[in-house]
Amino acid sequence: MAPSSGTDGAYGPGALKRPKRSPGRFGMALVQGCAVLTVAVLVFIIGYVMVKGARVMTPGFLLGSPEKMGREGGIFPSIVGTVSLTLASVIIAAPLGIGTAVFLTEYTQEGLFSRIVRFGTESLAGIPSIIFGLFGFLFFVIRLGMGWSILSGSLTLAAMMLPTIVRTSEEALRSVPDVYKETAYALGASRWQTVASVVLPTAMPGIVTGVILAMGRAVGETAAVIFTAGSSLRLPKSIFDPVRTLPVHFYILAREGISIENAYGTAAVLLSAVLLVDFAAYYILHRISKKRPVARR
């Protein structure tokens, strides 16, 4: 076979020499360039924010309260606000999301009912955050009278996180080997017993990773939060108090031009939090899948 266009090392390096101007060269370089550019953008964004924000990152900044509408002082209330809001959302969304996933995988056959539920979750996934914000405002803040509060904000955020948690939990549950379930059933266990003692524990790492990732997304959420949790700079005392989360504070600082420096600092803290959460999720997933035991012969 005449090597008119080379075989690209498919039969071992140097098996047949690749001619100098093979037609794919430019194309491959192009896509490689795309990847490089994409990664470069990412690195630039993170690096830029971190470097510029580092200047402002003093313990006083992290622990102090904002003064002069944020022009000076720290961002402690925002940190507290972000943490409490995110935690509250997870506490609400996780059981609901995991429960829905369990329902879809173990309690229904593929029929009309499961398709309705799935339609619900997938549609929810596509709704932009501002619509959630509007909804949260109308329903939680006004209709249910919760006002601008951690409660309203976390309920809204929980609704946003729901589809993600359902999707990742479902994947984790489906990856539990069928034999585990068959074994449990063959021993006389009932459906709930099998789910609770075999399926859920096995799927837990994947489920937890999904929840953590959803949490990471929620930390950075702005549009939905502004309309439901408010933008008060005061330290929240209860879940009925309004809060200004980090992204909201950051947004206000930047857009109103109050303090670009502090904006960088806030952004750096926010970014660190998000990255931390993401890394935690990947770390857990990696650790557990490494530990996942395989039967020896």
Place this chain on the structure above:
Amino acid sequence: MKGEKMASMSRLQAESQVENRIGGPPKVEAQGFSFFYGKTQALKSLDLTVPENSLLTIMGPTGSGKTTFLKALNRLNDRVPGISHSGSLLLGGKDVYDRDVDVATLRRRVGMVFALPVPLPMSIYENVAFGPRKRGVSSKKRLDEIVEEALVSAALWDEVKDRLDSSAHNLSGGQQQRLSLARVLAVDPEVILLDEPTSGLDPISTLKIEELLRVLSERYTVILVTHNPVQAARIQGEVAFFYMGELIEKGPAASMFVRPKDKRTEDYITGKFG
């Protein structure tokens, strides 16, 4: 070639002791039992009797309905959508498909061991205790007793008694399979089903388990499925040959392998197919 194989078969059973367990009341009985996965018929009007406390080996090529029969007996097939059956399948005289049968209880009375040893992701102790726990036993003392008894019966106790709390995954393949057996024994079954239990094991573990099954058949009704006719011959006891959803022939291993009544049986034994 055929002559040689048959000669070695008769040598096998000549060297061993043929146990003929035909006595005892029927424990499992299929009467005209047919089973369908949707439109496909997996079992064709099966008539089969398995006496109490006996050992039956079902052999046959892939797709002959052996596993379907097992899973019909403990109704594990219920989990597959679109199944149907006709005829009756009796356990101790009662049809397992009767409306008032509690499936979970049925599966306690009819235990099953799968081809791949699958330890549940827990400790050895927890694996064995799983069944009894789910059936409501909660006293630690009682569970300890049950676990020990089961592991002893499965000939695994001595090897694991000092590490009951370690993960079951650390056991070897043969040990895991005996663990699966112990799990089943822990719920005090009447019938033990085994679906190609030694197909993934080394020869020594295989022999150990076969010996164990012979011992267990004195107290339980043991039905095991294999695709390897040599194993069926080796185990002795009753042998049933399934082919394409039908029971072709059944009898003591000795006579089946020396003088098979049906040509298909002979072809299968001599390796013409399967």
Place this chain on the structure above:
Amino acid sequence: MNRKEKFAEVVLTVVGLTSVAVLALIIFFIFREGAPFFAEVGLGSFIGGTKWSPGKGQFGVLPMIAGSFFVTLGALVIGVPLGLGCALYLSEFAPKRTAAILKPLIEILAGIPSVVFGFIGLTVIVPLIRDRLGGPGFSVLASALVLGIMILPTMVSISYDALRAVPQVYREGMLAVGANRWQAVTSVVLPAARSGILAAGILSMGRAVGETMAVIMVAGNATIIPGSVLDPVRTLTSNIALEMGYAAGLHRQALFATGVVLFVIIGALNIVARSFVRNRVR
């Protein structure tokens, strides 16, 4: 024992219905708040009107529709080729080690909050455009650039999955007849993954249309139909977010009506995208 089973089943069924319930609530409340507006002002003058002056009772959102349209278009022009190229590289050409590092890295890009993107746009891109290309800097171009970068993770991720789903035999078949990798990919793999990539594009479009905060920071938010890429612009989403804080009465209803329009557009996009994904699988 049986009671516990029943209880678990009931609880899980109810839980399973939460997402449907939430969806229903969202649709109900948004539409209820926005619908009276349509009765009052009429769909035609709303969508076709070119003047948005709530103070004077004028509620034409055409400039915002145009804004969303152009900005999204720009984002797709930038983000789709870049994302697809990246996915191609990761899936087909990158050495395994490199891909294993890059892919999670790009997924991290997905986690960066939108306001951070907007901020970088504000502090880096806008001045750049203003100095080099003229205009206020706050422009369609700036928004398109920022949004284009934001949809990259989605585009890369879903395209990558689509490419990976193409059976290995397709590639091997081409290689076996002497084609090199690039030819194999362009003539066989890409076409095979076509519908998945299309779905990726449509989903990215949905994300771009729905993005709010980042766009507000770089778009300039003038309520005019943009004449060039350097003109400031306001999108549908920005409109809602900017004015919701102080809107009242009919004005507020108009904003909710905008939400309804947005909802419908994105809903349609998602349904289309999902039909592509559904058709591809099996």
